[in-house]
Amino acid sequence: MFQIDVTKTEKLSEEQIETLSQMWQRCAGRIILSTTLAKSGHPGGSLSSLHTLLLLYAIMRHDPRNPDWEDREKLVMSIGHISPGVYAVLSEYGYFPEEDFLTEFRRAGSAFGGHVEQGVPGVEWNTGNLGQGLSAADGFALSERLRGNQGKKTYCLMGDGEQQKGQVAEARRFATKYGLKDLICIIDRNHLQIGGDTEKVMPVRVRDEYKAAGWNVIYVADGNDFQQVYKGLRRAYLHENLDPERPVVIVNRTVMGKGVSFMENKEKYHGSPLPEEMARDALSEIGLSPDLLDEWKKKRENHPITSSSHSFRRMPDTKIEPGEPILYDAQTVTDCRSAYGNALKSLAEANNKGEQTPKILGFSCDLEGSVKMQGFHSVSPEAFFEVGIQEHHAAVCSAVTTRDGFISFFSTFGVFAVCETYNQHRLSDQNETNLKIVSTHNGLDVGEDGPTHQCIDYIGLMQNLFGFSIFMPADPNQTDRIVRYVACHRGNCFVGMGRSKMPMVLDLNGEPFFGKDYEFMPGKADWLRRGKPGSCTIISYGATIPYVMNAWQELKKAGMEVGVLNMASIKPVDEEAIVEAAGQGPILTVEDHVVTTGIGSIVARTLAGRGISQRIKCLGVRQYGCSGKPADLYKMNGMDSESIVQAVKAL
Numbered sequence: 001m002f003q004i005d006v007t008k009t010e011k012l013s014e015e016q017i018e019t020l021s022q023m024w025q026r027c028a029g030r031i032i033l034s035t036t037l038a039k040s041g042h043p044g045g046s047l048s049s050l051h052t053l054l055l056l057y058a059i060m061r062h063d064p065r066n067p068d069w070e071d072r073e074k075l076v077m078s079i080g081h082i083s084p085g086v087y088a089v090l091s092e093y094g095y096f097p098e099e100d101f102l103t104e105f106r107r108a109g110s111a112f113g114g115h116v117e118q119g120v121p122g123v124e125w126n127t128g129n130l131g132q133g134l135s136a137a138d139g140f141a142l143s144e145r146l147r148g149n150q151g152k153k154t155y156c157l158m159g160d161g162e163q164q165k166g167q168v169a170e171a172r173r174f175a176t177k178y179g180l181k182d183l184i185c186i187i188d189r190n191h192l193q194i195g196g197d198t199e200k201v202m203p204v205r206v207r208d209e210y211k212a213a214g215w216n217v218i219y220v221a222d223g224n225d226f227q228q229v230y231k232g233l234r235r236a237y238l239h240e241n242l243d244p245e246r247p248v249v250i251v252n253r254t255v256m257g258k259g260v261s262f263m264e265n266k267e268k269y270h271g272s273p274l275p276e277e278m279a280r281d282a283l284s285e286i287g288l289s290p291d292l293l294d295e296w297k298k299k300r301e302n303h304p305i306t307s308s309s310h311s312f313r314r315m316p317d318t319k320i321e322p323g324e325p326i327l328y329d330a331q332t333v334t335d336c337r338s339a340y341g342n343a344l345k346s347l348a349e350a351n352n353k354g355e356q357t358p359k360i361l362g363f364s365c366d367l368e369g370s371v372k373m374q375g376f377h378s379v380s381p382e383a384f385f386e387v388g389i390q391e392h393h394a395a396v397c398s399a400v401t402t403r404d405g406f407i408s409f410f411s412t413f414g415v416f417a418v419c420e421t422y423n424q425h426r427l428s429d430q431n432e433t434n435l436k437i438v439s440t441h442n443g444l445d446v447g448e449d450g451p452t453h454q455c456i457d458y459i460g461l462m463q464n465l466f467g468f469s470i471f472m473p474a475d476p477n478q479t480d481r482i483v484r485y486v487a488c489h490r491g492n493c494f495v496g497m498g499r500s501k502m503p504m505v506l507d508l509n510g511e512p513f514f515g516k517d518y519e520f521m522p523g524k525a526d527w528l529r530r531g532k533p534g535s536c537t538i539i540s541y542g543a544t545i546p547y548v549m550n551a552w553q554e555l556k557k558a559g560m561e562v563g564v565l566n567m568a569s570i571k572p573v574d575e576e577a578i579v580e581a582a583g584q585g586p587i588l589t590v591e592d593h594v595v596t597t598g599i600g601s602i603v604a605r606t607l608a609g610r611g612i613s614q615r616i617k618c619l620g621v622r623q624y625g626c627s628g629k630p631a632d633l634y635k636m637n638g639m640d641s642e643s644i645v646q647a648v649k650a651l
């Protein structure tokens with residue numbers, strides 16, 4: 001494999017340049033072939049950044065025969081659309097045969113997708129949603145720093161149009177604040193994006209912005225010249241005449257479509273392949289046979305898909321000690337977020353304290369006190385990250401660290417943890433991360449802060465993300481057990497809670513329902529109260545449970561013994577319990593959530609899917625809330641205890 005030792009090689013030799021030029025020729029050919037054969041794709045940026053890509057893999061520590069090698073350095077390809085360039089170079093370095101790429105690019109079921117994905121060996125992070133890559137690189141660089149891997153680099157290749165995204169600024173600041181000095185970012189400054197000249201679409205003073213954020217800035221006047229690009233990379237690697245404590249950005253001035261005269265400096269080729277005739281001309285100009293096109297066309301026609309878009313890199317298994325559960329007694333009245341904070345602190349004590357490298361990380365966005373992360377912070381200061389009001393960055397960065405084996409908790413209010421950052425979670429989910437979103441302040445239960453702060457669509461949104469579980473504890477005891485459960489079990493999950501203090505859920509003997517022997521099980525609902533045969537069942541979760549329990553009491557007084565089913569595990573849901581409830585009698589769902597997209601619809605879908613006919617009434621949020629006491633807001637929406645009683649009586 002072609003490698004250059006930057007510590008020993010001051011400048012490229014003629015021979016090295018010759019080798020690189022030959023590699024360039026083959027890769028440029030693959031870029032043209034793959035996009036023309038697929039009749040789609042992004043050749044322009046692939047060609048403008050090809051010199052950089054070839055040199056990056058020459059200086060990086062990596063092993064194509066073992067893409068999961070623990071000691072490898074990582075490169076995040078923030079501009080996922082230049083997949084033809086990335087696949088061309090990875091195959092050049094021996095990660096897979098060029099045939100796999102050229103015959104499968106953009107075909108259904110193949111790993112060689114239109115934007116880079118981890119299914120392709122050598123790809124570290126799926127991208128495509130511009131602006132998230134630097135956050136991902138920050139996350140990988142942070143993991144290295146936490147492991148004490150001083151000097152081990154993390155690289156990120158970005159576009160210049162991409163610099164317009166606000167999240168890039170968030171990631172920049174984070175890298176400076178947390179001293180990610182081994183992070184090297186390269187910007188492909190071809191001055192073009194889909195809409196044309198970057199300065200016309202939206203001017204960005206790229207170098208000034210990085211400088212202002214405290215980064216070292218290197219400018220390479222010709223980013224399509226191997227010697228110049230190498231010098232820039234070497235200087236960044238060695239921090240030559242640079243602040244050794246700061247990350248480095250290299251701005252490479254390049255040419256879109258470089259190497260094919262009729263593609264150069266044309267924004268059209270950002271995302272358009274060449275028609276076949278022009279592709280033949282391009283191959284000739286590159287110095288390759290134009291016949292290659294027909295040869296590969298034939299091979300592509302006969303080639304079955306052999307790569308798999310789901311063969312992801314292995315993720316380290318981290319053993320987490322659940323610690324001693326905290327039991328809140330029958331008289332305690334507290335909020336679930338305090339129980340979360342206490343559980344997280346106890347997890348830090350059991351897993352981070354005295355360890356050289358912490359296992360559990362915590363990320364907050366200027367709401368440490370409100371989301372109760374202070375305990376975790378005090379026990380484990382090195383594992384706590386105050387990201388500021390930069391939720392998009394926090395969501396991605398925290399998720400990325402989990403790919404390196406950390407168990408990361410990301411906590412903020414529901415509107416920021418879910419609504420603000422939905423697309424970030426979506427991409428992390430596609431990257432099969434292991435993020436624990438613990439979100440406080442959900443629902444009308446937020447109260448006086450009003451509708452901007454009342455997240456009423458957390459289930460509706462999070463249930464769309466295939467890899468996420470959704471858990472909504474009914475009280476502080478259940479919160480404690482759920483938090484410990486999610487810390488110890490792999491998978492993305494959302495744990496949501498309201499804001500208010502609440503009483504413990506008690507059994508008929510007046511003891512905590514989620515007592516000493518309680519263990520949380522996903523997909524298992526809790527019968528808080530069993531109803532008489534033929535009676536109605538109230539299905540609810542989270543902040544409405546105290547209201548439901550009051551209603552149960554009132555109904556009992558009136559001689560009606562209804563069932564109460566707590567659905568703490570919304571996804572996966574306990575279908576059998578729903579079926580059992582429907583077998584008893586009618587169902588009333590009660591939730592602090594938009595009434596059409598929460599548990600009510602899940603129950604209806606479950607029963608309809610099984611062909612079970614039963615009456616369902618759904619109580620929930622029917623319009624944006626307003627400022628006020630949660631109890632008053634519940635009353636306004638017809639979901640307070642009295643309304644629940646009335647609804648049951650009417651069923």
Ligand SMILES: Cc1ncc(C[n+]2csc(CCOP(=O)(O)OP(=O)(O)O)c2C)c(N)n1
Pocket residue numbers: 044045046079081082128129130131158159160161162163188190192193194270
């Ligand atoms: C968040 C987001 N918005 C829009 C797009 C659509 N898009 C794909 S590439 C691109 C332009 C990127 O420009 P640049 O970073 O300069 O890359 P280059 O054109 O040089 O390849 C846009 C707007 C996207 N992928 N992500």
